[in-house]
Amino acid sequence: MKNYGQEISIAGALVLLCGILVLAAPGFFSRENLADLLLANLPVLIIGLGMTLVILTAEIDVSVGSMFAICGVIAGEVAKASGSILLAVVAAIVAGAVLGAANGALVAYVRIPSIVVTLATMTAWRSGLRWTMQGQWVDNLPANFQWLGLPQTGFRVAALAITLGLVAFTAWGLWSWRAGRALYATGSNREAARVAGLNTPAIVAAVFVLTGVLTGLAAALDAARFNQVPSNAGIGLELTVIAAVVVGGTSITGGRGSVAGTVLGVALLGVIAPALIFLGVSGYWGDAVQGAIILIAIGLEAVRLHSARRKMEGAGVAVVAA
Amino acid sequence: MGTLLETRGIDKSFAGVHALQGVSFALEAGEVHALVGENGAGKSTLIKIMTGAVEADGGELHIAGKIVARNHPSLARALGVAVVYQQPSLFPHLTVAENIALALESGGLWRRIDWRARRERAQALLERAGAAFSCERLAESLSMPEQQVVEIAKAIGAEARIVILDEPTASLSEPEVERLFRVIGDLRGRGVGVVYISHRLEELALIADRITVLRDGEVVATDAAAAMDRARLVQLMAGRVRDLPAAVMPAATLGEPMLEVRGLTCRALGVSNVSLTVRAGEIVGLAGLVGSGRTQFAECIFGLEPADGGEIRVAGAPLRARSPADAIAGGVGYVPEDRPRHGVVLDFPIAANISLAHLKQVTRAGFIDAAAETEQAQRLMAQLRVKAASPHQRTGALSGGNQQKVALARWLAAPDLKVLILDEPTQGVDVGAKAEIHALIRQLAARGLAILMISSELPEILAMAHRIVVMHAGRVAGELARAEATQPKLLALALGQSGEA
Numbered sequence: 001m002k003n004y005g006q007e008i009s010i011a012g013a014l015v016l017l018c019g020i021l022v023l024a025a026p027g028f029f030s031r032e033n034l035a036d037l038l039l040a041n042l043p044v045l046i047i048g049l050g051m052t053l054v055i056l057t058a059e060i061d062v063s064v065g066s067m068f069a070i071c072g073v074i075a076g077e078v079a080k081a082s083g084s085i086l087l088a089v090v091a092a093i094v095a096g097a098v099l100g101a102a103n104g105a106l107v108a109y110v111r112i113p114s115i116v117v118t119l120a121t122m123t124a125w126r127s128g129l130r131w132t133m134q135g136q137w138v139d140n141l142p143a144n145f146q147w148l149g150l151p152q153t154g155f156r157v158a159a160l161a162i163t164l165g166l167v168a169f170t171a172w173g174l175w176s177w178r179a180g181r182a183l184y185a186t187g188s189n190r191e192a193a194r195v196a197g198l199n200t201p202a203i204v205a206a207v208f209v210l211t212g213v214l215t216g217l218a219a220a221l222d223a224a225r226f227n228q229v230p231s232n233a234g235i236g237l238e239l240t241v242i243a244a245v246v247v248g249g250t251s252i253t254g255g256r257g258s259v260a261g262t263v264l265g266v267a268l269l270g271v272i273a274p275a276l277i278f279l280g281v282s283g284y285w286g287d288a289v290q291g292a293i294i295l296i297a298i299g300l301e302a303v304r305l306h307s308a309r310r311k312m313e314g315a316g317v318a319v320v321a322a
Numbered sequence: 323m324g325t326l327l328e329t330r331g332i333d334k335s336f337a338g339v340h341a342l343q344g345v346s347f348a349l350e351a352g353e354v355h356a357l358v359g360e361n362g363a364g365k366s367t368l369i370k371i372m373t374g375a376v377e378a379d380g381g382e383l384h385i386a387g388k389i390v391a392r393n394h395p396s397l398a399r400a401l402g403v404a405v406v407y408q409q410p411s412l413f414p415h416l417t418v419a420e421n422i423a424l425a426l427e428s429g430g431l432w433r434r435i436d437w438r439a440r441r442e443r444a445q446a447l448l449e450r451a452g453a454a455f456s457c458e459r460l461a462e463s464l465s466m467p468e469q470q471v472v473e474i475a476k477a478i479g480a481e482a483r484i485v486i487l488d489e490p491t492a493s494l495s496e497p498e499v500e501r502l503f504r505v506i507g508d509l510r511g512r513g514v515g516v517v518y519i520s521h522r523l524e525e526l527a528l529i530a531d532r533i534t535v536l537r538d539g540e541v542v543a544t545d546a547a548a549a550m551d552r553a554r555l556v557q558l559m560a561g562r563v564r565d566l567p568a569a570v571m572p573a574a575t576l577g578e579p580m581l582e583v584r585g586l587t588c589r590a591l592g593v594s595n596v597s598l599t600v601r602a603g604e605i606v607g608l609a610g611l612v613g614s615g616r617t618q619f620a621e622c623i624f625g626l627e628p629a630d631g632g633e634i635r636v637a638g639a640p641l642r643a644r645s646p647a648d649a650i651a652g653g654v655g656y657v658p659e660d661r662p663r664h665g666v667v668l669d670f671p672i673a674a675n676i677s678l679a680h681l682k683q684v685t686r687a688g689f690i691d692a693a694a695e696t697e698q699a700q701r702l703m704a705q706l707r708v709k710a711a712s713p714h715q716r717t718g719a720l721s722g723g724n725q726q727k728v729a730l731a732r733w734l735a736a737p738d739l740k741v742l743i744l745d746e747p748t749q750g751v752d753v754g755a756k757a758e759i760h761a762l763i764r765q766l767a768a769r770g771l772a773i774l775m776i777s778s779e780l781p782e783i784l785a786m787a788h789r790i791v792v793m794h795a796g797r798v799a800g801e802l803a804r805a806e807a808t809q810p811k812l813l814a815l816a817l818g819q820s821g822e823a
């Protein structure tokens with residue numbers, strides 16, 4: 001559980017990147033650019049928190065992008081129908097919880113592998129939304145929908161505060177709640193967790209519901225940046241989120257990882273693409289470099305796993321010899 | 323004709339423990355040579371040396387008159403050795419014909435497959451093996467005996483000169499056994515040598531020409547089957563009472579019944595109508611051969627698989643365990659056999675493994691109190707003499723014996739444990755730790771716990787248990803009090819024979 005190797009290397013890479021930017025493109029650190037960058041990446045971070053939990057339990061959820069689109073549209077439609085911003089945000093969160101619960105029930109209780117379930121729901125929800133909206137965006141929103149009725153700066157501060165609060169809350173919960181311990185145990189060795197009396201299906205179902213809730217919230221905050229809601233939002237978002245979590249050191253086989261790692265992973269992947277543009281590299285290279293970072297991160301984990309196994313075997317031999 | 327396979331003075335040790343010592347065994351052409359012995363007598367190891375799955379430390383292996391210096395599965399196969407394991411290993415999503423072809427057809431990846439010839443050959447082999455089903459069926463649709471027939475067909479098709487059958491009749495019904503014996507008779511008639519492993523002593527008289535008895539990794543006798551009646555076999559297999567692993571348990575003052583099981587049945591696990599009682603302060607040994615349903619019975623009590631019928635009472639209160647959480651809430655603890663898979667989370671620190679089943683014990687106001695958790699771990703680690711650098715050390719880095727102590731410590735942390743079920747508590751544990759674990763189990767019993775101890779080691783059961791329940795084929799075969807229990811009696815019951823041996 002305690003091994004911050006990957007977090008430290010990611011933080012190092014991030015510092016290095018920022019150092020290069022300070023020297024080569026100080027314009028990157030303008031207030032406006034940083035604020036835009038931050039706001040654009042908040043949804044990735046919020047959903048990334050849920051995805052961290054999902055991957056820690058050795059599951060995966062590729063339907064978050066489709067959930068994100070549906071929840072955003074629901075927030076817009078509810079705002080239009082009721083005129084209440086609060087109700088719109090709540091509706092998005094509830095919708096996320098319901099969609100997440102569907103994933104969770106199929107994975108935990110019907111016992112279909114999560115990659116199959118969420119691939120299916122990803123496609124089904126995306127096409128359902130397309131069919132319902134006929135490609136239309138939600139517009140003619142009430143005037144107070146954008147920025148949730150706050151001044152622009154106020155909205156930014158509020159969104160950041162909510163996100164940071166969630167980050168702290170998740171990190172703390174994983175560390176010190178019984179549920180957090182149960183989650184690590186379930187991801188590390190599901191059978192052993194069950195023998196220890198943990199309700200592993202409930203834990204698996206819960207992480208999917210939580211991911212839905214967080215996706216709903218992220219969708220509402222993201223939709224509120226503009227005065228219309230696209231019905232095709234979040235395409236490819238699941239890959240960005242999963243990449244950030246994995247780059248942050250959460251083991252794709254479950255049981256190992258941290259919220260801090262996910263924050264760093266989101267930061268590194270979020271900064272790298274715009275940074276390349278600031279450094280005068282063609283924007284087309286952005287994806288390639290992100291891909292390379294993912295490969296390096298996974299490669300580092302593979303090396304660590306390998307050496308850990310070697311160490312274990314070494315210990316085994318020593319015991320036999322003794 | 324002549325000797326097909328011979329071992330001379332084979333030695334093999336695993337981690338310093340002798341599995342085989344100076345084993346000499348010969349298989350003549352056209353004979354059925356039975357190999358018998360208790361669990362752990364070394365039968366499987368000897369088979370694995372013949373098939374090349376394991377390499378001997380010393381001694382000679384001759385196959386077809388030639389000395390085989392470095393045996394290897396593919397070499398053994400090329401020399402005409404075929405094995406049919408108790409658990410067949412077919413590819414479930416392929417048809418029977420494809421499974422047979424995989425074993426028999428050779429050639430490159432790009433050769434053309436003659437589907438018709440493949441089917442015809444497979445069907446012919448199945449018929450010779452005594453089967454009456456189509457080779458077009460998927461392997462996953464076959465019953466266990468049918469799968470076994472396919473394995474035998476593979477052996478016939480490979481024109482094996484040496485066929486090893488590992489407990490082939492364990493899952494067969496009467497007519498299936500007869501059919502198998504006809505096939506074996508046919509093989510023998512063609513000059514094939516058959517090594518036949520079985521726990522069913524009564525059938526050896528029908529099929530075996532010679533019998534070799536293994537005990538503690540040594541050959542204790544090889545003789546004509548006609549000269550080996552059942553009583554002599556059991557005597558040879560059990561031998562004298564060996565040095566006990568610890569002093570024999572003194573008779574304790576027993577309390578009220580703590581665990582009462584009546585008519586427990588679980589079809590999914592093959593447990594039928596098992597009843598037993600364990601009283602406070604009592605250690606009841608659960609003996610039986612591998613596959614007798616002991617572990618499955620324990621899993622059913624612990625709620626890993628819900629029971630179909632029967633009743634469980636813990637300290638008088640009915641327990642309906644649909645999950646381990648229910649069983650734990652009812653005061654039952656379970657230390658499973660497969661430690662790395664079920665017993666402990668190897669990735670967790672020791673302290674987290676100890677607290678896992680009873681996190682509430684170290685929780686203050688809803689949060690895990692790391693200091694309390696560490697303190698609890700330190701206390702129990704000292705009590706159990708767990709050898710580790712600190713409570714924060716990764717459990718996977720410990721030796722087997724120390725991991726087992728951590729698994730036990732988890733239940734010592736339980737606030738209201740009444741019944742503790744131990745499945746092979748000292749398997750894979752070194753001698754020193756074994757004695758410590760035995761002492762601990764006795765302390766726990768003395769404290770008033772009811773202990774149900776599963777063990778395949780008869781001396782361990784004889785030394786530890788007040789009372790011994792023997793299982794056979796998912797049922798209780800008999801019960802023996804401490805005073806009347808002997809290895810031959812236990813073995814006779816475990817082999818499914820009622821009455822005296």
